[in-house]
Amino acid sequence: MSEDRTHVQEFFTARAAGWDSRFPDDGPAYAAAVAELGLRAGDRVLDAGCGTGRALPPLRAAVGPSGVVLGADVTPAMLQAAVRAGRGRDGLLLVADVATLPLRSEALDAVFAAGLIAHLPDPAANLRELARVVRPGGRLALFHPIGRAALAARHGRQLTPDDLRAEPNLRPLLAGSGWRMTSYVDEDARFLVLADREG
Template identity: 80%
Template sequence: MSDDHTHVQEFFGARAADWDARFPDDGPAYEAAVSDVGLRPGDRVLDAGCGTGRALPPLKTAVGASGVVVGADLTWAMLETAVRAGRDRDGRLLLTDVAALPLRSESLDAVFAAGLVAHLPNPAENLRELARVVRPGGILALFHPIGRAALAARQGRQLTPEDLRAESNLGPLLADSGWDMTSYADEDARFLALAVRRV
């Protein structure tokens, strides 16, 4: 396992048990973001880096009983917290690296990824792997329940021009990875970039 993976597992493993309690008001932001993805009943969607599974209930509501929701995360403790919260009823949980997904090519209609981009060790390569599992014309949603400036302030750091989530960086990164960015919102109350899998 790479040092990047070990760092991510240690960081989130240590915080898994109280993660939801630290951010108790994020539910409506998740629901609104999932609504903006435009999922339809019967769709197949991956929550990449699902953590404690906060997106799984709104994703399942969006795709309905005929749809499929899969939550993938690298950190066992996060998935355990998702199970304790009962969110495994809304999606199948996979302990796996989003850089090497055990899913067939073009088997999904969409990928929802909350807070994932900043933790990807090889962003272009990892976003290409997400593109691999999504059908042409499918959707990628990169979400965070607060915007870049608010998140930087919370973490006691400054925004830099190198920030991957800056629109000027994210658009070309997605384009190089098989995605075309279709919308970008970076507001205090949320960050949401949507992209379409190139045909």
């Protein structure tokens, strides 16, 4: 296991039990972001870095009973919290690293990733791996329930030009990883980037 992965696991294991209580009002923001992904009944979607599974209920509602919802996270304690919250009913939960997903190529219609991009040890390679498992024309949503400035303020930091999530940095990163950015929203109340899988 890489040092980066170990650090991420330790960080989230320590916070898993109380994670949802720290952000009790995020549900509508997740539902709104999922709606913008444009899923259809029967689609196959992955919640990458699903944490406690807050996106799983709206993802399940979007794809219906005939669809497939997967939730993957590298931290078992987060998946256990998802099960305790009753969200294991909405998707199949996998202990998996986005660096090497246990999925065949082009198996999915879409990937939803909330708060994931800041925790990727190798963003270009990890985004390429997400692209590998999505069919051409499929979609990616990179989401956070608050924008970059609000998140930086929450952590007592200033935004810097090298912030990975800044549009001038993220657009070419996505383009070099098999994705074409189609929209970029960075507001106080949400961060949402949508991209299409290049053919």
